[in-house]
Amino acid sequence: MEPVIGDDADWTTEALGIELASLSSAPLAQRLYRALRTWIQEGRLVSGQRLPSSRRLAQELSLGRNTVLAAIDQLIAEGFLESRPGAGTFIADVAFETTASQSGKTSPPLGQTTVGEAELSSRGVQLLEFCATLDNRFGAFAPGVPALDRFPFELWQRLLRRHLHATPTQWLDYQAQGGVPALREALCDYLRLSRSVRCRPEQILIVQGAQQGFELLARMLGDVGDRVWVEEPGYNGAQACFSAAGFDVEPVPVDAEGMSVERAPVGGVSPRLIHVTPSHQYPSGVTMSLARRLALLEVAEHHRAWIVEDDYDSEFRYGQRPIAALQGLVDGARVIYVGTFSKVLYPGLRLGYLVLPEPLVLPFRRANARLHREGQYSLQAALAEFIAQGHFSRHVRRMRDCYRQRQARLRKALAPAVARGLTLSEGQAGMHLVAWLDDLETERTLVARAVEQDITLSPLSRYYLRQPGRPGLVLGYAGAREDEIERAGSWLAGEWLALSGA
Template identity: 45%
Template sequence: MPATPTPPAPLMPQVLLEATLQRHPGAEPLQRQLHRRLQQAILAGRLAPGSRLPGSRALAEGLGVSRNTVIAAYEQLSAEGYLQPDRQGTRVAALARPAATTARGRPRAEETATPGSPTLPHPLAQRLAQRLAHIQPTGAGTQFGLPLRPGVPALSHFPLAAWRRALDRAITQAGPAALAYGEPLGEPALRAAVARHLSVARGVRCSPEQVVITEGAQEALSLCARLLSNPGDRAWVENPGYRGAKAALRAADLTLHPLPVDREGLCATELDWARHPPRLIYVTPSHQYPTGAVLSAARRLQLMEQARRHGCWLIEDDYDSEFRHAGESIGALQGLVPQAPVLYVGTFSKTLFPSLRLGFLVLPEALLPGLQGPLGELLRGGQRHSQLALAQFMESGEFARHLGRMRRLYRSRQSALRSALQQHLAVPHQIEGGQCGLHLCVRFGPRWPDQAVAEQARQQGMAPSALSGFALPPGPADNGLVLGYGNTSSELFAPLIQRLSRLMQAL
């Protein structure tokens, strides 16, 4: 019986020998270099599907490496599905190559464009969710350290030593158990501390069971939209108003209906209720953002009654009402009447520091039976040491003492900024929103386009926000700046406003 002929050894593919493997200090291991070379050749089509690779001994001799290096690379590629070993040797698997390469492995036109030439968008990059087209970047970047930026607290005045002690106690007392997931709705100790604080400081009617700890107010707003609305539902928003709320509502596929804001806050007419009935209403009643208006008692009661009648929910964002500069603190809308149709949202980003990323959502008692189950699936209890430390920080009185110090500081800074504007801003203007919070709103005429002013200010080391960027869409009256004073020392306001005045006059 004649012997079975031995199949001829495959030719050494030139692609494997076209460049030597790197051996200089700091180079990748030879096995990883060989693995990547083979992988890229297969994906680019330079090693055709079904082609047989040379044996490990022959390839090792051709590359000047050990046979074990080749065997290890072959085994890894086989495990990943690029190669198929059989009795005849090792073959290239049949793969559907990425569309970015042609049949001959040449890059498409957009990959060969020269620097500076126009490039075509990647096909997949054109298939983003349509809702993203309505979420526009602010252009402010991450310039959190620049003066006059709204929404940034006085970080240099935060009691780091006391916070470090609270963290140390939380880590020591909780032990390794706190490294696991916690309660989805938040640490019970923090939920109880938040409920007690809100009851005393903001007049909120709630039990710890109604409190949900979130990753800042933004997650709380997203939860409200996802849990209480369906795609295509309508949401009312203040105009001008907080951009983050608009982004959260749009990301839930809601249709936004902007309502104007005057000195008494949100203006909703009977025509609005008749023609544009909402599912959700977002409102900042105690200190409207960014104008600083306070929703009057008459409008609060009317809004609550209409919400009950139309079966919609109010989302109350109480973002910085802890810092009232004149008179007593204005109570929360949520606590105005029993069983209010209000979801109350708050954050520790302004009262403590932004990177803490802790906020809270107070659910109406009527929603608890229906939402506790879904929330348990949507949320994962994390940041447990920070939550436990914050609970101790609040229960020890450190939180209340810090708030007291910050109220006095921000009152002084607000007064200094108002004085600097009156003395040094040499263009006609109107100051709004000076009785609470961390910012002032300054309106001026169209002679000075606020977007251009804000951009010029950024180039000169300041970070105010253009008022028109908060409007949907901006009108002639929405021209001005939102000036933060939380992160800026009082003695800096005069030279900053002088600089701002000069650049406005130069436009």
């Protein structure tokens, strides 16, 4: 069936209405004729599209039918439209010189036009420095991507359908409850049991992913010019939020025990926020030691700073005993726990949460409802059921096995290089390994060659704010099939061996 202008694109009739309402002394039939002719010439109406019937146009544009017919007849006579008896009136197949931007169909790809830096705010320009790795990437070795092929979509869709169907009318309105109570309760049970987080369901605020949580934290707890400590190397998603909020982002080195707080700048400005990934440091993969955790809590207390505990992928531990969250270590600690469903389910879901100390709960709820608006309550209700019925823990268990196997496959593929001195991170947890390299030149060469192979290699040096960073590669293995991992891993081993002359 031909596309119909006006049935699936009522905007055309509306746009004609606007055109006709514009100030002009020309008769209505002339104005309608000119508008349609111009749109056809510009490619806004394309050949083969069916025009709404003259009756409908007359009715919706409040014109006499004869006025509409006069305009259409003229366009038919000039070859812009053609009448097909019994089928309707169609845009004729005539070739016109259309400019790309007029038609909107062949506009140049984004990025080819530039905006002068002067047109962006200085924060905007700074933010772009954190956006180097924003492209959508799949397969080996895109970091942070879960096994999307293993997500139980049929079951999930059934739950979604059911909850969409049963959406209470009040959920269609603006919300400010901090999220669906059933989800906050299910999460609270899960966090208390599996992560030793100290919380009540009321303390949980559901947000659209950890990223929105960082945004909110930055807005609510710091002012422009305030200092935030971040891990070096670290997660540039959180750093981007802090930078965009106008913070002074101070990298603090990470060693084998996590953020090395004793190496943070002494004296001078106190941090307002300290962002850490203690369970599984991103990207180095180390776990913060107990001594460091206690030192960090003490430092935060001393500076009256808030620790932002980013617990993004702690569900995936292999062999090691689960490590309790920093948030639960000491009663009344100055910690805000940030969780996400991006790794454990899928990133496009855009659901995450904050566990807030009680005094911050209502201010954050109100600010979030004002700044970002709550919503997606049916989706949240479906997720609550997904957790309550045990599908969530089953999925985590399955993914743990899957990722363990995928990591083993990667290690096997890289074994020839490892035998000759390539060093890999321990991989006791998470969804990626780090391969440490000796020099930045090797890192650069491998990253460039991988592009030709359609393999994503993330340079470790890019995770450092102070350049030059340590050279290496962040190898995400969770989101790629075993055969892809095998192929990409063998390729990498071969290239590394060739480059190192081993």
